[in-house]
Amino acid sequence: MTAAAPPPPTGRELSSPPTDGISNLRFSNHSDHLLVSSWDKSVRLYDASADKLKVQFVHGGAVLDCCFHDDSSGFSASADHTVRRLVFDYKNEDILGRHDAPVRCIDYSYATGQVITGSWDKTLKCWDPRGASGKEHCLVGTYMQPERVYSLSLAGNRLVVATAGRHVNVYDIRNMSQPEQQRESSLKYQTRCVRCYPNGTGYALSSIEGRVAMEYFDLSEASQSKKYAFKCHRKSEGGKDIVYPVNAIAYHPIYGTFATGGGDGYVNVWDGSNKKRLYQYAKLPTSVASLSFSRDGRLLAVASSYTYEEGDKPHEPDAIFVRSVGEVEVKPKPKVLSNPAA
Template sequence: MTAATLPATTGGRELSGPPSDGISNLRFSNHSDLLLVSSWDKSLRLYDAGANVLEGEFVHAGPVLDCCFHDDSAGFSACADHMVRRYVFGSGKEDILGCHDAPVRCVEYSYEAGQVITGSWDKTLKCWDPRGASDPDRALVGTYLQPERVYSLSLVGHRLVVATSGRHVNIYDLRNMSQPEQRRESSLKYQTRCVRCYPNGTGFALSSIDGRVAMEFFDLSEAAQAKNYGTFATGGCDGYVNLWDGNNKKRLYQYSKYPTSIAALSFSRDGHLLAVASSYTFEEGDTLHEPDAIFVRNVNEVEVKPKPKALPAPPA
């Protein structure tokens, strides 16, 4: 049976040419069904997820810990060799934006600010102007000290959320990076693994290494805290992907178990596709595990639509 004809009860279409080592992240483009994948095998891969075609592979000097799109013609990578790179997909041209003093853990591109933002284990956040590529002195816009090593970044509009070790969370306005708008501590008991902003710009989700998720709002007023969360997806070391109704704090759907840990998830721009990185995350040490794989599945409305609340029984 070929990947294109897998029945709907499986994990979806398996993309050809997956990375040969752990998948660190995957991202859909904001403009198309192109998918960018970073990996510990020192590669950055570009796929046409709809056509199941590997469009390009770009080799680095060290493991690639994160990636994001500039647009459909170029993307950025965060690398364990301390470097921040831009790749032009059509030509394969590589530009060096600059470097950190330790591995670069995460990278985001802000369309509003026209800047690349990187977070590193050197406890700094850096902003770059991609027009200064190949000239680090011109590309670097600013360096901002963080309380601990940066583990995850996410942005929506002009808001940037930075999650570090020690459960610190800093919230910035990209128009004024002199200091955070807010400094918070994660409401979760254990170390933060990932942060993701709500698409509507009202808040963000935090996940921790013990598998829990917290939903938070930028506005700390009581009225804001009563707002709706929406629908979101989570994936864990148990190999399951779950879709959740955040308003009612209930699971809407659970997909069939994937071959190994879920290392990363990404929805397409219209929410109709979900990319799943099935990639062992070494939660049980160096042991035999299933090969790394990327699955792309169609998201059906019945899987993500919150179920209506049951009406109260009429009086007897």
């Protein structure tokens, strides 16, 4: 009997991938379903374990973000200015509302039952998906931002919004009338991604300069003294430091460690508390555009999709890799205490 071939080092590649840049991918909170948005104007729903494309929606413009409501429905944010609700089983979609410019990011708040969108029109909008489609009463509120919205993240009642100009607004979503905190990124260059810590105490922020900043909500001196930034996704070549953008951050749901994906094609796993890199996966064919761990942390989905950090040039086709995650890759290593008697 011939032994089964070992899985490739990059993970198993899903069939029927998007045909243009992958903007985001997300695992469901309830299953191994994976929702993927793309510049080819599509949103695709896969069963990642079975490598099956279940349904595909096509919009009027590039789709810049997507999220789940539950296993039967989700939402999308499009460059055609629309926010859409997607019903998977019936292959139906309707327009929840609109912005005045491309909608860059979207998330669903389980705490409030609202959809939250951020746009390049410099606004944040909250929608009640239970309202009638396309009607104004779907819109709960519009909140001006200092610049174009690039990324947002939710943890419980906290919402963090990162915009152009290195602005960061922190909201309590129970009172959106004004930000709880207005900050400036501690990184020098354009923000790429923000993700809240799973325990709700702060957020990680990445930028185009190959750095990640670890921040805390608590403004006390003790908490603020714990914040730090570190370099990653860069290499030395010919005596020069080549720096890549950190496009994606994803937290492991069990251990609270996190993965970063960069324009260098690598995924690194970090123990933020102990300031250590735990693991580096095999190099992907091109830039890592997005990352997502499954609900139980067994799987990691990686979007291998060129993000144009080196300009318009020939590149590998877009692909989605799903790899099994070993405990050694994501579990923090215990601190070794020195023996005072030694």
